[in-house]
Amino acid sequence: MSAATQPDTHVAPNRPGRSIDEHRVILSVAAFLWLILAVFGAVGIVQRLLLGEQLTTYSSYIPWGLWVAAYIYFIGLSAGAFLLSSLVYVFGVRQLEAIGPLALFTAAVTLAMALLSILFDLGHMERFWEVFLRPQFHSMMAWMVWLYAAYFLLLLAELAIVLRQRWSRLNDEQLARDRTRLRVLGTIGVPLAIAFHGGVGALFGTVVAREYWNTAIFPIIFLTGALVSGGALITAIVAFLWPTLDSGWRELVAYLSRVVILLVLLDLLLEFAEYSIPSWYQVGAEYNLITYILFGPYWYVFWVVHLLLGVVVPVILLTRRHALAQGFGAVLVAITFFAVRLDLVIPGLIAPELQGLEHAYLDPIGNRLVYSYMPSLFEWQVTAGVLALGIALFVVGYRFLRLVGPVQDVAAEGDAR
Amino acid sequence: MPPLGSPHQAVAPPEDPTDAAGPSGLERRDFLIKAAAMLAAGVAFPWGGLDVAVLPAQTSSAGATDPAVPAFAISPQADEDVLIRMQRDLARALRKPIEQRRWGMVIDTRKCVACMSCTVACVMENKLPPGVVYRPVIDTEIGTYPNVTRQFLPRPCMQCDNPPCVSVCPVNATWKRPDGIIEIDYDVCIGCRYCITACPYQARTFDFGENWTNNAATGAPAALALAGAAQYENEPNFEYSERWNRANGPIPTSPVGNARKCHFCAHRLVDGLLPMCVTTCLGRATIFGDLNDPEALVTELAASSNAIRLKEDLGTEPKVFYLL
Numbered sequence: 020m021s022a023a024t025q026p027d028t029h030v031a032p033n034r035p036g037r038s039i040d041e042h043r044v045i046l047s048v049a050a051f052l053w054l055i056l057a058v059f060g061a062v063g064i065v066q067r068l069l070l071g072e073q074l075t076t077y078s079s080y081i082p083w084g085l086w087v088a089a090y091i092y093f094i095g096l097s098a099g100a101f102l103l104s105s106l107v108y109v110f111g112v113r114q115l116e117a118i119g120p121l122a123l124f125t126a127a128v129t130l131a132m133a134l135l136s137i138l139f140d141l142g143h144m145e146r147f148w149e150v151f152l153r154p155q156f157h158s159m160m161a162w163m164v165w166l167y168a169a170y171f172l173l174l175l176a177e178l179a180i181v182l183r184q185r186w187s188r189l190n191d192e193q194l195a196r197d198r199t200r201l202r203v204l205g206t207i208g209v210p211l212a213i214a215f216h217g218g219v220g221a222l223f224g225t226v227v228a229r230e231y232w233n234t235a236i237f238p239i240i241f242l243t244g245a246l247v248s249g250g251a252l253i254t255a256i257v258a259f260l261w262p263t264l265d266s267g268w269r270e271l272v273a274y275l276s277r278v279v280i281l282l283v284l285l286d287l288l289l290e291f292a293e294y295s296i297p298s299w300y301q302v303g304a305e306y307n308l309i310t311y312i313l314f315g316p317y318w319y320v321f322w323v324v325h326l327l328l329g330v331v332v333p334v335i336l337l338t339r340r341h342a343l344a345q346g347f348g349a350v351l352v353a354i355t356f357f358a359v360r361l362d363l364v365i366p367g368l369i370a371p372e373l374q375g376l377e378h379a380y381l382d383p384i385g386n387r388l389v390y391s392y393m394p395s396l397f398e399w400q401v402t403a404g405v406l407a408l409g410i411a412l413f414v415v416g417y418r419f420l421r422l423v424g425p426v427q428d429v430a431a432e433g434d435a436r
Numbered sequence: 437m438p439p440l441g442s443p444h445q446a447v448a449p450p451e452d453p454t455d456a457a458g459p460s461g462l463e464r465r466d467f468l469i470k471a472a473a474m475l476a477a478g479v480a481f482p483w484g485g486l487d488v489a490v491l492p493a494q495t496s497s498a499g500a501t502d503p504a505v506p507a508f509a510i511s512p513q514a515d516e517d518v519l520i521r522m523q524r525d526l527a528r529a530l531r532k533p534i535e536q537r538r539w540g541m542v543i544d545t546r547k548c549v550a551c552m553s554c555t556v557a558c559v560m561e562n563k564l565p566p567g568v569v570y571r572p573v574i575d576t577e578i579g580t581y582p583n584v585t586r587q588f589l590p591r592p593c594m595q596c597d598n599p600p601c602v603s604v605c606p607v608n609a610t611w612k613r614p615d616g617i618i619e620i621d622y623d624v625c626i627g628c629r630y631c632i633t634a635c636p637y638q639a640r641t642f643d644f645g646e647n648w649t650n651n652a653a654t655g656a657p658a659a660l661a662l663a664g665a666a667q668y669e670n671e672p673n674f675e676y677s678e679r680w681n682r683a684n685g686p687i688p689t690s691p692v693g694n695a696r697k698c699h700f701c702a703h704r705l706v707d708g709l710l711p712m713c714v715t716t717c718l719g720r721a722t723i724f725g726d727l728n729d730p731e732a733l734v735t736e737l738a739a740s741s742n743a744i745r746l747k748e749d750l751g752t753e754p755k756v757f758y759l760l
Contacts, residue, residue: 071645071688079567079641082629142627142642142693149607149626160630161606227600227750228636372638373574373591373746380555380572385646387567 057407063400067139074397078387080376081368085361085394086140089402091219092248092360093133093409094167095241096353098216099249101126101174101208108177108205114274117267120181120422122253127174128416129252132409134167139401159222166215173211177204185421216245223367231308231367234297240289244359247282251333251352254279258346260417262424269342276337276345283330283337283352290359304370312366316391320358329355365392508708518720521733522710529726530708535614539700540727540755541714542737543590547721550575550588554713554722561701561712563673565682566646570639570698571713590722592713593618593639593698594746594754601631601640601697610695616727616755617702619676622690631695636747637754645684645692677703700724727755 066074077084104122106112138144151168154161180197183189189197220241223232254275261268294313297305312321328351336348369390371377382388416422508527510520529537550573558564558571574589599618602610609624610631632640649665652658672679675691676699683689701711709715714724725734737743743757 069686071684071686071693073645073684075644079632079644080638082632082642140628142629142695143625143688143690145687146607146624146626149609149624153608153624155603155605155608157603158606158630160604160628164606222630226604226634228634368633372636373589375574375576375589376572376591376638379574379591380569382567382569382646384566384648384650385644387642387644387646388569 053407053410056403057411060400060402060404060407063397063402064139064404066397067401072142073385074395076386076395076398077392078382078389080371080388080390081365081392083140083364083368084392085398085402086136088357088361088364089405090133090137090140091241091364092357093129093136093405094219095216095245095356095360096129096249096252097126097133098212098242098245099247100129100253101170101212101249102246103250103253104177105205105209105212108201109209114271117271117423118253118257118275120178120185120420121256121417123174123178123181124416124420124422125253125256125413126249127171127178128409128413129249130167130171130174131412132405135405135408136402139405159218159225163215163218163222166211166218170208170211170215173204173208177201177208180204182420212245213242217242223363226367228372229367230297230304234293236289236293237363240286240293240363243282243286243289244356247279247286248353248356250275250279250282251349251356254349255346255353258342258349260423272342272345273340276349279349279352280334280337283334286359287330308366308370311369312362317365321362324355324358325362329358368392518723518733519710519715522714522723522725523708525725525729525732525734526705526710527708529729529732530705532726532728536728537615537726538728538755539595539616539705540725540734540738540757541592541595541700541711542723542734542743542757542759544719544721544723544737544759545588546759547719548573548588548590549719550586551718553716553718554590557712557716558698561673561704562675563668563671563682564696565643565669566648566650568641568643568696570641570696589758590713591637591639592700592756594637594752594756595700597753597755598751600634600636600750600752604630604634606630613702617700618697619699619702620695620697622675622680622694625690625694627693627695629695636750636752640695640697643682643691643694643696645682645688674703675699677706 075084100122103115104119104126107115107119107122138147141147150161150164154165156162180200184194184197217238220238223229224234224237226232254272257268257275258272261271294309297303298309300306312318333348333351333355336344336351339345339348369392371390377390380388508524510516510524512521512524529539552573555569555571555573559569562570564570571590571592574591576587576589578585578587595616595618597612597616599612602612602618605625606628607624607626609626610618610620613619627642629642632638632642647669649662649669652662652665654662670681672681674680680691681689682692684692701709701713704711711722711724714722723734723737725732727735727738729735737759738757740759742760744760745754745757747754
């Protein structure tokens with residue numbers, strides 16, 4: 020069936036088993052929910068552009084909040100999706116061949132979401148280019164930005180090659196050349212992705228003043244987290260948006276699910292090390308911070324959102340032999356991983372560096388000298404806006420870029436027009 | 437922006453009529469009693485009260501070799517206020533090239549009474565908005581009631597010799613000056629707040645664009661007060677010897693949207709003035725000067741056996757010392 024004649028069914032143009040009407044209903048509901056998210060978010064973004072950071076609740080003592088967590092979450096998704104694509108283009112994993120372009124495109128969209136999130140976090144957004152004009156390469160942050168720039172260009176190059184393959188018929192010679200190019204770009208990309216996302220972990224890990232961050236496991240746990248969340252996101256997309264519901268699709272989802280389970284458990288192991296090592300004897304500065312994470316006012320972020328909904332339930336679902344159950348498991352992992360990102364950023368900041376500073380001088384007007392943090396509605400709005408933009412970008416790309424499905428059919432369809 | 441001329445009235449040294457003879461040792465208790473009596477004058481005298489406080493215009497014949505450096509006419513006196521000595525130390529330091537100065541501070545916690553006048557004076561001097569503070573005084577209760585005591589710890593920027601806040605800046609917007617002061621370039625700072633997380637003393641705060649009149653009562657009776665406050669908020673500050681009129685907006689006007697911190701009142705130092713927190717300290721608990729000058733009071737006190745620095749183990753090499 021031609022996509023041009025069935026615009027409503029773009030989510031799964033060839034997907035059998037559901038009537039067109041059912042599709043319409045699902046799509047309308049999804050579009051309606053997206054519209055709510057977009058309006059909710061647009062209000063926040065407009066306020067951010069007009070009023071700056073006045074409506075935020077992060078402070079001088081907890082200077083990084085929801086937006087920084089959102090940024091490392093999205094950038095993790097990007098790095099994870101990209102590394103998954105490298106399994107195809109660098110390591111030649113046959114089982115995943117079909118998801119290569121999808122993974123690359125997802126990496127590009129989530130990268131854009133991450134950069135937008137962190138842009139809104141800057142006090143002077145209009146000066147972001149200073150990082151390129153006068154970088155200071157002692158700073159992990161400068162490294163990170165430069166590595167992102169390189170990664171972004173590399174992503175675009177890889178996407179261009181992959182899309183050309185899918186859009187036009189290439190002869191064997193051209194295909195062979197493209198394969199080589201992709202392998203070269205991917206081979207550069209793997210260390211680049213490890214460097215920039217390990218670098219995000221190092222951005223925190225190198226801060227000597229913050230005991231919770233200042234550990235060697237931070238870059239490692241950021242990378243594992245990227246693989247977990249990025250892998251789960253791709254699994255979810257494949258499970259719910261794949262154009263065909265054949266055995267190939269079932270095998271693909273099952274294969275990805277096994278990868279995700281493995282990564283979730285590996286991440287859990289690292290997390291256990293991260294929490295148990297500094298707190299085993301129940302004494303020390305870091306012990307207090309970990310107690311705060313596990314039993315403090317936001318205990319549910321760890322126990323309910325992360326451990327229950329992000330590990331236990333998904334692992335059960337992912338081990339089921341039903342592709343949709345596995346898909347739901349992957350959705351849970353991908354979404355709840357945001358809780359892990361929050362628990363990496365905020366707890367590092369909640370303890371005064373000097374005892375008593377919390378009541379030395381107060382700010383009764385803006386409440387900017389406090390050691391507690393709950394994101395304001397406005398902060399959620401801005402993050403929702405970024406999410407809505409990202410979803411829109413993804414849907415448009417998914418609809419028009421022909422990222423999935425058999426190459427020949429799509430090419431033929433293109434010729435037929 | 438070119439440096440401005442002195443935006444402040446110089447604290448002029450008095451022409452002291454008494455002669456230099458007197459008890460050679462400074463009796464601390466004696467000194468404190470006198471100092472307390474003479475606080476309002478800003479400058480204490482060996483004898484007498486406010487009635488002898490003559491504050492004539494600064495004389496230029498003080499023997500300064502560099503005409504740009506404010507002269508200081510008073511020769512050392514026994515029993516003189518430490519402010520006088522610091523002023524003299526300062527003038528001497530300013531006659532040296534900047535790279536030979538090394539500004540430092542000693543805070544005598546035994547003399548601090550937590551009056552917070554340093555905190556407030558700093559807020560006034562730098563027109564700090566709500567949420568931005570350069571020198572809070574940490575007030576800790578020690579012991580279990582009723583056997584308690586309190587300990588006061590003013591916390592300026594430590595002006596570390598090995599500053600963790602500088603190397604994290606992605607855009608080179610903060611650096612250590614030749615005289616050791618850690619400076620922020622408000623015109624470059626992108627407001628990422630990485631330096632704020634990196635300071636082990638939490639001496640950096642962020643200017644969120646808050647104003648003292650935010651959410652203030654409005655209406656007829658409040659109009660006058662609001663007008664006055666608005667005028668205060670529109671006054672510039674002169675940090676780093678530039679004129680800063682902060683303002684909110686889609687593109688905020690610096691220092692809104694920047695990290696901010698104590699700079700030992702660098703803009704006052706160039707005009708031969710002590711940092712505001714030093715001049716307003718009731719108990720003369722804050723001593724300031726050039727640590728490279730062996731004659732300076734600050735150097736003398738920094739070498740005391742009871743001098744400590746905060747978080748010495750981090751290796752940040754602070755230039756603020758505390759006397760316990």
